[in-house]
Amino acid sequence: MQAISNQNVVVLKEEGVTLPKGFKAGGMHCGIKKENLDLGYIISETPATAAGVYTTNVFQAAPLVVTQESIAKEYKIQAVLVNSGNANSCTGEQGIKDATAMQKAFASQLGISEHLVAVTSTGVIGELLPMKKIHSGIKQILNKENAAEENFMQAILTTDTSVKQIAVQIQIDGKTVSIGGAAKGSGMIHPNMATMLGFITTDANIAYEDLHFALKDVTNQSFNMITVDGDTSTNDMVLVLANGLAENNQLTKNHPDWDLFVKGLKMVSEELAKKIARDGEGATKLIEVVVDGAKTQEEASIVAKSIISSSLVKTAIFGTDANWGRIVTAIGYSGVPVQPNAVKVAIGPYQVFENGLPCPFDEAEVKYYLEQETIQIYVELNQGNQSVTAWGCDLTYDYVKINGSYRT
Template identity: 55%
Template sequence: MGQVTYQAFQVVSGGSIVSPQGFKAGGLHCGLKKAERNDLGVITCEVLANAAAVYTTNVFQAAPLKVTRESLQSGKLQAIVVNSGNANAVTGQQGEQDAYAMRSATAKELGIAEENIAVASTGVIGELLNMERVHAGIKGLPAKIGSGTEEANEFSQAILTTDLVKKEVCVRTLVDGKEVTIAGAAKGSGMIHPNMATMLAFVTCDAEIDQAALQSLLGKSTDATFNMITVDGDTSTNDMLIAMASGLAGNESLHPEHKDWQAFAEAFSYVCEVLAKAIARDGEGATKLVEVNIDGAVSEDSARAIAKTVIGSSLVKSAMFGADANWGRIIAAVGRAGEPVQPDEVDVKLGSILVLSGSRPVYFDEEEALRYLQGDSVQIYVDLHGGSGKATAWGCDLTYDYVRINAAYRT
């Protein structure tokens, strides 16, 4: 596996969710999806791992979230079972019973205590799971579990819905001179507007880390990454981010006062950022990744709110699809974000092309702007000149295909 160095960590080419010590995974097709694609997967750890999670803020929280919250009361997990094709959301008492049944069946097949297993589901809302197929699939999972690239790929495929590509990342860093590996896998393409929501993501690592520190780091990393993406402004009923740490790397327990904490935290946040950007890039029907950078806000929270408003604007997203350098849509979104802005001091750039200076239009080459906006990645820079707050948000363009995909989602 090739490696690329980034500051205090190395990006591992070809790494996967099973690269950290102690983890295995697998997936298969059990029949929840109409197409012959994997729809049931599992991640396991050979030891009881410290674990943390963040969940969707949608008030209609799906049954698997209730089960996972219960399992995570101890701060420990040893396995996560996931299905796609059916969200098991808004399914009442039967849905809860089915989620508990998934946990119980997985425990039986893997020889793991029920309370140490998390459950996740994604797919169509309001339909009961076909539990006959789920049980048959869970019985087949042990034979599919392994620590190789193939097994990791089968898991990554099993969690996808309308996604066009799987989303994976792996990095390595040093803690107490020991090599520590952090990896992630995610799904997400539509219903993307987190606070924490709109996707399933799983992070594994082999560091020894205090559980409270892991939960805090997960929350902070989420705020700066997953909570800064949007595709369509809809927050899902199901989605969650779970992190598991096996502790098998042999380092001293990590916490914020540890000498290598910053290096580990940077590597962990990088994993979250790569997965978040991959979800934004793979937005339903999208043709390009759009990045919005806000600088000069009165605070970081204010910058984040403005960045999310701009990236979530249907007019901005439509302009990006049409490669239209219509900076008026950007400035309008900035102005309606409900945050303090000096209306006479704002600069806007599309990539390196300055289109607004001191809130006054400036001449720019329209052909140059067109060529830039026709690329598969666009960066928007807004400087408010009002403070030190800054933030970055990611999203995608709004295309004809987004409507087509969602007009026929159940069919």
């Protein structure tokens, strides 16, 4: 277990959704995919307060509709069932029936009410779920051999090249509170939710309204600040479950440790978001864009997203080309009114643009910097004191190969 202390937050990079008290996870291969695991679960010992954020795509997949309706009944979820390989999206009335059938079958296995089960799917759009395989899988999924957090993380992947997990621990009211997370996402990633699933568990005692507020706030600073290719999917969701087993005094915005809880939640969300961006389909680099000196957070976000979403910026980074003109161009067409002569741009430690003019720099040195795995672009607008950070990846030949044959 690798533990790193970060100002009252202990970061556990090798832990995830089962670190908080009362949570377990697992997964198996039920036959949706040819070989890899494709059906996973998270279960809490007791019903947990649940909050979610969902894709902005108007074509919301059937599982998202069913899960949102379930959470709305009493803001409680006790189990999550996830399948990969098939999105159950654009499947009409039958898709809703199938998502509901998954929910009902897993609830029956657990002996709990149907609305306490969240369901979600990820994979190919427009194909009906192979329900015989899924029903068969649900009957076996609680078998001992399937009970492993690693199985769950593998079961939710599609084109991802690696699992994504992180956990933190904080002290609240003298109690150790854990927050763990797992996610999948590699392509169709763009701000305002993308083809990604995020699952966060915590044993904190917190009411729905405050949990939902914290999740939305943190999501806007993490999952909504990443992009791979500019596409927003139909199935995306981040779900947080809080079962209260840490037995702290109930967290509210007025609790003295509220900011510490939000910090922990943000650290988990941000780390998962960065892992998704770094694992973009075909990607070789993580790109971090910092925009400082904006009038408002919104304007800073718009500029940052414009840069990180630019195909020309992304391909220049892949090619280790210090083409600062593409960065400046992305700032200029972002729609935010900036003063060109006040803007500064740096690639890593190298200033490349200032006062409306290029700065002299050593091409070889910057090229060497661009060969690293993590690249930072820093923009100073000099118009205010607001700052944001966005994350993305380079755009490579392999991205085209992967998506050119995604269904076949």
